[in-house]
Amino acid sequence: MTPPKITVDHRAVRGSNHNGMRQFNERIVLQAIRLHGQIPKADLARATQLSTQTVAIIVNRLMDDGLLIKQPPIRGRIGQPSVPLSLNPEGAFGIGLQVGRRNLEVLVTNFAGVPIWSSETRYDYPDPRVLTDQIATSLEAAKAALGSHWSSVVGIGITAPLSMHKWVDIMGPYASEGLARWVDYDLQKAVESLTNLPVAFAKDTMAACLAELYEGHGRTVRNFLYVFVGTFVGGGLVMDGQLVGGSRGNAGAIGSLPTAMASDAMPAQLLAVASGWQLEQALMAANLSPTLVHSDAVMQQAPADITEAWLKQASSALAMTVASAAAFMDLDAVIVDGSLGRPLIDALIGRTESSMTTYRFDGMHEPRLMAGQVGPQARALGGSLIPLHGQFFPTKDVVLKQDAS
Numbered sequence: 473m474t475p476p477k478i479t480v481d482h483r484a485v486r487g488s489n490h491n492g493m494r495q496f497n498e499r500i501v502l503q504a505i506r507l508h509g510q511i512p513k514a515d516l517a518r519a520t521q522l523s524t525q526t527v528a529i530i531v532n533r534l535m536d537d538g539l540l541i542k543q544p545p546i547r548g549r550i551g552q553p554s555v556p557l558s559l560n561p562e563g564a565f566g567i568g569l570q571v572g573r574r575n576l577e578v579l580v581t582n583f584a585g586v587p588i589w590s591s592e593t594r595y596d597y598p599d600p601r602v603l604t605d606q607i608a609t610s611l612e613a614a615k616a617a618l619g620s621h622w623s624s625v626v627g628i629g630i631t632a633p634l635s636m637h638k639w640v641d642i643m644g645p646y647a648s649e650g651l652a653r654w655v656d657y658d659l660q661k662a663v664e665s666l667t668n669l670p671v672a673f674a675k676d677t678m679a680a681c682l683a684e685l686y687e688g689h690g691r692t693v694r695n696f697l698y699v700f701v702g703t704f705v706g707g708g709l710v711m712d713g714q715l716v717g718g719s720r721g722n723a724g725a726i727g728s729l730p731t732a733m734a735s736d737a738m739p740a741q742l743l744a745v746a747s748g749w750q751l752e753q754a755l756m757a758a759n760l761s762p763t764l765v766h767s768d769a770v771m772q773q774a775p776a777d778i779t780e781a782w783l784k785q786a787s788s789a790l791a792m793t794v795a796s797a798a799a800f801m802d803l804d805a806v807i808v809d810g811s812l813g814r815p816l817i818d819a820l821i822g823r824t825e826s827s828m829t830t831y832r833f834d835g836m837h838e839p840r841l842m843a844g845q846v847g848p849q850a851r852a853l854g855g856s857l858i859p860l861h862g863q864f865f866p867t868k869d870v871v872l873k874q875d876a877s
Contacts, residue, residue, distance in 0.1 A: 494530075497522060499866045501530050502539065502559070506585070506865070507691065510543050510556035531557060539563040539583065539864070559584045564864065565625045567614060567669075568855025569607065570676060571598055571632040571659065572811075573703040574763075578610040579849060580618065580625075581856035583864075585687050587849065589617045594763075598636065599650035600657035608666050627670035627859025630663055631679035631851045633704070634722065672858050675721055676700075679854030680846070681708025682715055684807055686857055688845035693805050696839070697797045699726060699790070700850060701810030701817065704747040711801070729796070731789040742793055746786035748812050754778045766848070770813040779816065783823050790820070791827035799836050809844025818843060 497520075504519045505511055511519065517527045534540045541560040545553035563583040570577040576598070580589040591613055593606050615622050636654040660673045674682075681698040684690055690710060698708040709716040709724035716723045727743035744750075752762035755774060764770050771779060794806050808821050825841050846853060 496866070497526065498530055498534060499864060501527065501534065503865050505540070505557060505559055506686070510558045512546075512554035512556050514554065516557065537563070561586065562621060562624065564860060565618065565621060566856040566858065566860040567611070567625060567628045568679070568852040568857070569610075569628055569630045569663065570679075570852040570855055571603065571630065572676070572851070573597065573633065574766075576603070576606055576610065577849065577852040578607075578614055579852040579856050580614055581853060581860070583860065585857065585860075587853060587856070589614060590849065590852065597647035597650055598654075600653045600659075600662075601650070603659075604662045604666070607663060611666060625669060626863050627672065628663060628667065629679065629855035629858030630659060630671060630673045631676040631855040631858075632659060632673070633706070634675055670859060672862065674855065674858055675706075676851045677706030677724070678708045678715070678717065678721065679858065680809065680850035681710065681724065681854070682857055682861070683846045683850045683854035684708075684809065684844055685710050685713075685715055686861075687853065689805065689807055689842060693807070693842075695801070695803050696805040696807050696842075697726070697794075697801065697803055698724065698844075699793075699806060699808045699810075700844075701746065701748060701786075701808065701812055701820065702851075703749050703752070703811075704743050705810075706743070709801070726793055726797070729793055731792060742789050745789045748810070750785075751778070751782040751812075754782065765812050765816065768813045768815055771815040771819065779819075783816075783819055787820055787823035787827045790824045791831060794824065794828060794839065794841065795831040795833070798833065798839050802837060803839040804837075805840040805842050807842045807844050809846060809850055811848040814847070 500520050500522070501516060504516055508519060513527055513531055514524065516531070517524045520527065531540060539560055540557050543556040543558055545555050547553040561582040561584040565583070566581050568577070568579040568581065574594060576593040576595070578591050579587050581587050591610050593610065618625065636651060660671055664671045677698070677700045680700045684698055689696065690713070694713045696710050698710065700706055705727050707724040707726040727741060729742045730739040731742055731745055732739040748765045751765050755764055755778060756762050758775060758778060760774065764774055767773070797803060797806065808817065808824070810817050821841055821843055828838070828841070844850065
């Protein structure tokens with residue numbers, strides 16, 4: 473088998489051969505292996521633009537730390553067989569804790585970015601009075617599942633919508649009392665009180681975008697707007713292969729975009745017309761379960777007139793968002809994913825593509841519309857990647873948002 477040709481991936485930051493750069497160079501090597509997969513040391517030196525000697529020293533250290541493993545040799549046309557290196561899946565683990573508007577997800581990811589354990593707790597709305605106990609129960613279950621590997625967990629990444637207490641107007645009076653408690657509830661401190669592990673916080677759709685960047689289309693697409701359609705719609709932004717956080721960690725907040733020109737009435741925001749919430753309300757009015765929107769059977773079991781009405785308004789608004797974003801950011805693609813049933817997501821993408829034909833893209837590049845590759849667990853997976861990203865890879869602080877209020 474002939475070894476694959478390795479070229480420099482410009483998403484990876486270049487290493488430095490100067491002294492005092494040990495930790496930085498280790499991160500660069502790990503990043504290159506994550507991007508390229510199994511790779512021999514010689515090709516790793518070319519990919520990172522580090523000297524062969526520097527790479528050899530770093531590789532030996534990382535193998536001693538249990539973060540890298542050797543794969544079976546690959547024999548080329550001439551010379552000695554090359555020995556590819558890969559991330560050791562059991563070298564470290566991250567925990568993602570996603571607090572959603574309908575459910576709590578806890579997910580454990582290994583060092584290779586593969587989810588190995590998860591749990592879900594459903595509720596009508598997140599009430600801080602009971603949430604801490606629910607989180608504690610889930611973390612104990614994760615600890616039991618990992619066994620001796622628990623000592624290799626490097627941290628917890630919490631993901632949640634920002635300003636949860638401000639969603640009362642949308643979720644209705646039945647949830648007002650519980651959501652109001654979020655004003656004085658510090659989610660990060662609550663989780664820190666349950667564990668000795670480091671805990672970080674990020675906006676949920678930003679974390680989902682991180683998952684798509686690392687484990688989905690982000691491996692090949694350098695500039696994209698990310699759209700996650702769940703109970704509410706939100707997004708994230710990747711430019712030049714890097715997640716863009718913004719000064720307040722809220723870049724890509726497409727849910728707040730207006731969907732029309734302002735006139736006598738204030739125009740609706742995208743989240744008011746393209747979120748799963750509107751479809752849930754329509755299903756409830758038809759005496760059907762609102763959770764049907766998250767099922768792959770939604771297109772078969774929900775009345776066609778209900779799904780059609782939602783798809784029409786959601787795709788029209790999303791097409792306007794795509795055209796506006798393309799003009800400002802010169803995107804390669806818009807990637808759409810979510811927690812709604814996959815057939816519904818696929819239908820939304822198809823209808824949005826059709827709606828995009830009503831917009832002119834003269835003077836700008838029309839981005840591709842693509843289905844996300846991660847799926848409903850994107851927010852929790854992104855959360856689990858945050859501690860791994862922070863400890864082992866470059867640009868560690870881009871997703872962190874310290875203020876969860």
